[in-house]
Amino acid sequence: MITLLIFLIIFGVLIIVHEFGHFIVAKSSGVTVETFSIGFGPKLWRKKKGGTEYIVSLIPLGGYVKLAGDNLEEYKGRPDEYLSQPVKTRAAIIFCGPLLNYLLGILIFWFVFFTGFPAPTSRVGGLLDDYGAQEAGLKPQDKIIAIEGKKVALWDDLQKSIQERVSQSSVNLSVQRENKEFVVPVKIKTKEFTDIFGKKHTLGLIGITPSEESVKLKYGFLKSGALSIGQTWKITQVTYAGLWQLITGKLSMRESMTGPLGIFYITARAAKFGIVAVLHLLALLSISLAIFNLLPLPVLDGGHLFFLGLEKIRGRGLGLKAERWVTQAGMTLMICLAVLVTFNDIVRLFGAKISGFFK
Numbered sequence: 001m002i003t004l005l006i007f008l009i010i011f012g013v014l015i016i017v018h019e020f021g022h023f024i025v026a027k028s029s030g031v032t033v034e035t036f037s038i039g040f041g042p043k044l045w046r047k048k049k050g051g052t053e054y055i056v057s058l059i060p061l062g063g064y065v066k067l068a069g070d071n072l073e074e075y076k077g078r079p080d081e082y083l084s085q086p087v088k089t090r091a092a093i094i095f096c097g098p099l100l101n102y103l104l105g106i107l108i109f110w111f112v113f114f115t116g117f118p119a120p121t122s123r124v125g126g127l128l129d130d131y132g133a134q135e136a137g138l139k140p141q142d143k144i145i146a147i148e149g150k151k152v153a154l155w156d157d158l159q160k161s162i163q164e165r166v167s168q169s170s171v172n173l174s175v176q177r178e179n180k181e182f183v184v185p186v187k188i189k190t191k192e193f194t195d196i197f198g199k200k201h202t203l204g205l206i207g208i209t210p211s212e213e214s215v216k217l218k219y220g221f222l223k224s225g226a227l228s229i230g231q232t233w234k235i236t237q238v239t240y241a242g243l244w245q246l247i248t249g250k251l252s253m254r255e256s257m258t259g260p261l262g263i264f265y266i267t268a269r270a271a272k273f274g275i276v277a278v279l280h281l282l283a284l285l286s287i288s289l290a291i292f293n294l295l296p297l298p299v300l301d302g303g304h305l306f307f308l309g310l311e312k313i314r315g316r317g318l319g320l321k322a323e324r325w326v327t328q329a330g331m332t333l334m335i336c337l338a339v340l341v342t343f344n345d346i347v348r349l350f351g352a353k354i355s356g357f358f359k
Contacts, residue, residue, distance in 0.1 A: 003268040008060055010267060010282050012038065014101065014289055015063040021100035022065045025093045032080045035066035067093070071327075072320045087312045094304045098290040102232070105287035108279050109228035116218030117276045120155035123211040131207020132187030138175065141211065145181070146174035154217070155210045163203040166190050171206070232287055239291050261342060298330025 015038055026033050032051055039057035046055045068074075069081025082090060123143045127134045144158055145151060148171060152158050165171055170185045188204045219227060258266070263285070270277040294302040307326070311317040318326065 003264070003271050006271050006278060007264050007267045010263075010278070010285065012060045013104075013282065014286055015039075015060065017100050017104050017286070018097045018289065018293070019063045019065050021096035021098070022067075022093055025096040026065065026067055026082070029085060029089050029093065030080055031082050031085060031089075031093065032068035033065055034068055035064070037066070038063045072323055083317075087308050091305055091308050094301050094308070098293045098301055101286045101290035101293070105235075105283040105290070106228050106232050108283035108286070109231050110224050112276055112279055112283075113219050113224035113227045114221055116216040117280075118214040118274075119217040120210040121213045121215055122152050122155055122158045123213045124208050125211035126209040128207035128209070131189055131205060132170070133206045133208045136173075136184050136186045138173075138184070138186070138208065139177065141177075143176040144173050145176050148172050149174070154215075162188070162206055165204040166202050168204070232283075235284060235287050236291065239288060243291075243295075258341065258344075261346065297333065298326045299334055300330070303330060 019036060019038070023033055023036055034051075035053050035055060037055040037057065039055075039060040040062050041058040044056050044058055046053060048054070067082040069076060069078065069083050072083070075081060075083045078084060082093070085093075121143070122145070124133070124138060124140055126140055127138060145153075147158065147161050150161075152161065162171065165188055168188055170187045172183055173186050174181060174183050186206050188206060190202055191205055192200055192202050194200050218224075266281065267278070270281045293300050294305070296302045296306040303326075307318060317323075
């Protein structure tokens with residue numbers, strides 16, 4: 001139940017922030033917002049205020065903002081209607097939804113870096129068979145304090161330093177064991193890995209795993225801001241690279257995309273690691289939602305922006321028949337995508353159990 005509550009809160013926050021982006025720009029531009037709805041299904045709460053009906057429904061996995069005159073069938077030509085606004089105003093209304101999701105991701109990462117997050121230390125948790133660390137006599141709970149004389153305290157720094165030494169046959173580690181320090185040479189074994197984009201990497205390994213020991217790592221206000229922007233940019237690059245690999249067929253949709261079911265299981269895992277992991281997941285999903293919504297597909301914000309660009313170039317928008325066709329095509333595409341992603345989640349999460357059931 002706690003996982004379900006966290007899951008619903010995460011989706012609720014993402015939807016509210018996104019729809020508020022559309023809402024606030026529309027209001028400030030003089031466009032009447034008829035409905036601000038969160039969720040779908042049976043309505044739990046509704047209230048009308050300032051010409052807008054606010055609705056909260058049972059299943060908070062979606063939402064929408066209904067603007068006056070936002071389609072040709074309802075458009076009356078009034079100045080407070082969406083279609084009465086110039087292209088740049090309509091584009092701003094559409095774009096601000098994904099923009100706020102993107103900014104939310106940056107702000108959450110900023111908060112996490114500033115307030116602190118747990119980082120694993122360089123203490124050894126376990127040893128892998130047939131690797132250099134076991135052969136050199138390292139033991140669980142040993143703490144590696146330096147690599148080739150250079151001090152190290154965090155697991156990430158230790159791991160990165162070892163992995164980069166693919167050209168070395170061994171490395172000298174300074175180890176602390178029961179208040180005693182000693183230096184031991186450890187053989188490095190190279191291994192080739194293939195990342196999610198199909199690119200091969202060769203890494204150096206010594207066969208150790210991290211312990212549960214961690215320290216709270218935090219940064220100053222400005223440094224945290226810079227790190228959050230850098231983290232968001234890395235996620236953006238990886239996401240667009242993944243989308244390109246998906247489009248070109250080099251990346252499997254089954255392994256690279258997930259829906260609400262998959263996100264629920266990811267939320268369950270994040271909840272076990274505490275609030276920082278949940279916040280990290282929220283930031284990642286918010287950034288991903290912004291990127292996905294900006295794809296130039298019908299119904300999505302990116303599709304609306306694409307057609308607004310065409311309108312600016314052509315000097316006129318789509319006709320009623322074309323608008324209906326685009327909307328229907330977009331809805332069909334989204335429904336098919338939702339079904340496919342959900343099916344992939346079921347196969348990925350329950351495939352073994354389903355196969356066992358039919359045997």
